[in-house]
Amino acid sequence: LMSEFQTALSAVITKPELFDLKAEYVGKKGKVSSILKSLKDATNEERKTVGAKTNTIKEAILKAIDEKVALIEIEEINAKLEKNWQDITLNDIIKENGLNAAGYHPVTLVQREIEDIFISMGFEILDGPHIEDEFHNFEALNIPKNHPARDMQDTFWFKDMEHLLRTHTSTIQVRGMESHKPPFKFVGPGKVFRCETMDASHEMVFHQLEGMMVGENISTANLIFFMKKLLSEIFKSDINVRLRPGFFPFVEPGFELDIECLICKGKGCSVCKQVGWVELLPCGMTHPKVLEAGGIDTTKYNGFAFGLGLDRLVMMRYMIDDIRHIHSGDLRFSEQFKEY
Numbered sequence: 037l038m039s040e041f042q043t044a045l046s047a048v049i050t051k052p053e054l055f056d057l058k059a060e061y062v063g064k065k066g067k068v069s070s071i072l073k074s075l076k077d078a079t080n081e082e083r084k085t086v087g088a089k090t091n092t093i094k095e096a097i098l099k100a101i102d103e104k105v106a107l108i109e110i111e112e113i114n115a116k117l118e119k120n121w122q123d124i125t126l127n128d129i130i131k132e133n134g135l136n137a138a139g140y141h142p143v144t145l146v147q148r149e150i151e152d153i154f155i156s157m158g159f160e161i162l163d164g165p166h167i168e169d170e171f172h173n174f175e176a177l178n179i180p181k182n183h184p185a186r187d188m189q190d191t192f193w194f195k196d197m198e199h200l201l202r203t204h205t206s207t208i209q210v211r212g213m214e215s216h217k218p219p220f221k222f223v224g225p226g227k228v229f230r231c232e233t234m235d236a237s238h239e240m241v242f243h244q245l246e247g248m249m250v251g252e253n254i255s256t257a258n259l260i261f262f263m264k265k266l267l268s269e270i271f272k273s274d275i276n277v278r279l280r281p282g283f284f285p286f287v288e289p290g291f292e293l294d295i296e297c298l299i300c301k302g303k304g305c306s307v308c309k310q311v312g313w314v315e316l317l318p319c320g321m322t323h324p325k326v327l328e329a330g331g332i333d334t335t336k337y338n339g340f341a342f343g344l345g346l347d348r349l350v351m352m353r354y355m356i357d358d359i360r361h362i363h364s365g366d367l368r369f370s371e372q373f374k375e376y
């Protein structure tokens with residue numbers, strides 16, 4: 037019986053075939069069962085020896101079937117891999133044939149790089165909606181109605197005057213506090229919208245990368261450590277930095293972290309408005325009212341937040357002298373980044 041089974045097994049290729057074979061030999065109405073059933077009329081002695089032997093065979097068959105299942109599964113996986121492989125040399129083939137290969141947008145490139153830096157420091161990456169309500173964009177961030185700080189951010193309102201296009205990624209701070217229990221740390225990159233007059237350093241749609249860390253005994257020293265780490269990882273060289281007081285209702289104290297304009301080397305140009313410095317990284321210690329609005333126990337926890345200006349960073353990084361290039365859709369601009 038065993039050798040007959042083995043011959044049959046070696047002919048099996050697919051799982052359904054294997055299951056049929058299993059039924060034929062060790063199923064309820066299978067060959068092994070019928071041998072065991074036939075022992076009904078046998079002598080005690082026969083029943084003992086034949087029964088034991090048949091059971092050994094049954095176990096051997098089951099074991100062989102299990103092994104075959106594993107083998108078939110491996111083959112299935114290999115077949116899938118064979119079918120779904122990707123040709124990573126495809127870009128070269130496209131180029132050799134003078135075709136137009138795709139590339140990443142510089143904002144995407146820089147955003148991913150920064151995400152990696154923060155992931156390596158244990159931060160989570162969060163997202164949030166572009167269309168927001170007043171609460172998440174203003175109120176929860178300690179910017180009540182009629183507060184002059186609302187004028188700092190010219191807002192695109194919806195007709196209902198309750199919804200708006202988020203003016204900053206600080207909305208992600210609020211959403212992060214709502215969904216997380218301290219301690220936590222996360223960054224949230226994304227597009228933001230302001231009804232601004234456009235010039236070399238202002239766009240109506242631009243990008244920020246928000247960051248927040250909440251825990252016990254967080255200090256300005258922690259904030260400065262992470263900001264320094266971020267800048268040194270991005271620029272990989274010494275750059276001139278200055279920290280000055282900055283006002284944002286959601287932080288206290290608040291800072292403006294500027295870097296020396298890399299486009300004009302601090303001499304003054306249209307990007308830095310002739311001052312030689314670029315406001316890159318506003319930040320500060322999170323205001324207790326903001327933590328409270330986010331449901332955080334302020335007797336136990338505090339934190340910091342920052343809002344990196346991604347477009348300006350991209351501009352400094354790749355020496356782009358006008359922010360309007362970023363959304364221009366001009367292929368002559370985008371194609372320069374293919375090699376990165």
Ligand code: PHE
Binds near residue numbers: 290320342344
């Ligand atoms: N949300 C602020 C802005 O867009 C930047 C900021 C974020 C400042 C976090 C401090 C802390 O202008």
